[in-house]
Amino acid sequence: MAGVPSKYDEPVSIAVIGGTGIQALSGFTLVATLDVKTPWGSPSSPISILHHLSPSTGKPIPIAFLSRHGLHHELAPHEVKNQANIAALRSLGVRTIIAFSAVGSLREEIRPRDFVVPDQVIDRTKGIRPFTFFEGGMVGHVGFGDPFDTKLAKIVNKCGHALEGENGAVTLHDKGTLICMEGPQFSTRAESHMYRSWGGSVINMSALPEAKLAREAEIAYQMICMATDYDCWRGEAGEDVNVEMVMGHMKANAENAKRFVGAVLDELSKEEHDEQVKGKHLEGQMKFAGGITAKEGRGKEAEDKLKWLFPGYFE
Ligand SMILES: CSC[C@H]1O[C@H](OP(=O)(O)O)[C@H](O)[C@@H]1O
């Protein structure tokens, strides 16, 4: 954009990833637009650096914003540049990600426009998306028992519940199992029933590998889901999901999504969360979890890429 700086020299700890219907984050001051290049290519969109005024310190804190499907929703779920997105954010200093997603509800009590902060994921992607930074002669294994950052989830839930109290317009479910399917076609009715029998609460196409790559990159990650439909399991009791339905609810509820993210950023900008936001609890984990391969067995290209991502880890 004309007149907006293309550089930002301070580290940025917090990022927001926008999904369907959230291609930009309004209400914040745009201070830079960055075209970051990574060894995994360019991210899905330029990264906007926005200033958010911390209500507790009165100082602006920088937030990185990235649009998962591109600026114009031109990337299908399997085309999202997940490795480049996460690598680019880490290279800016990001250690905390709040990711938004439009989801189908698999439970009667999760109604369209309700928010869900999932605590578990079932992977139903088909292995066609690049899903790790550790390959090609650099092997690493990281724990994923809790796919979302449990401390970050507590903060997000506290903010969401406070909004529930404010005017009753927001309903938040503070846990749930997210099914991440491949897409881009929606599920069959048999699949939708099967996911319900597995205990699935909501379904989308984009939590993975985003959350896995964030974990590998030592970034605390939490997805905030907004229900837009009942998928197709209700049969005659309701209309099957379609894009119009998803977009309609996203648009109608955009103000609540904005209030939610604003409340989370207000909370995260408090000094008491400094260590959490900077991902201190994750720092260094990949030095060991990602350092299995002996030096003489390393693939040169993979090693160079990982040295870019984790300066000083694999010398
Ligand atoms: C447009 S409906 C399917 C689409 O919506 C969700 O996108 P996102 O997670 O980025 O909000 C879902 O995952 C699918 O990509």
Ligand SMILES: Nc1ncnc2[nH]cnc12
């Ligand atoms: N029913 C659904 N299935 C998968 N992704 C979705 N995103 C929104 N609704 C969805």
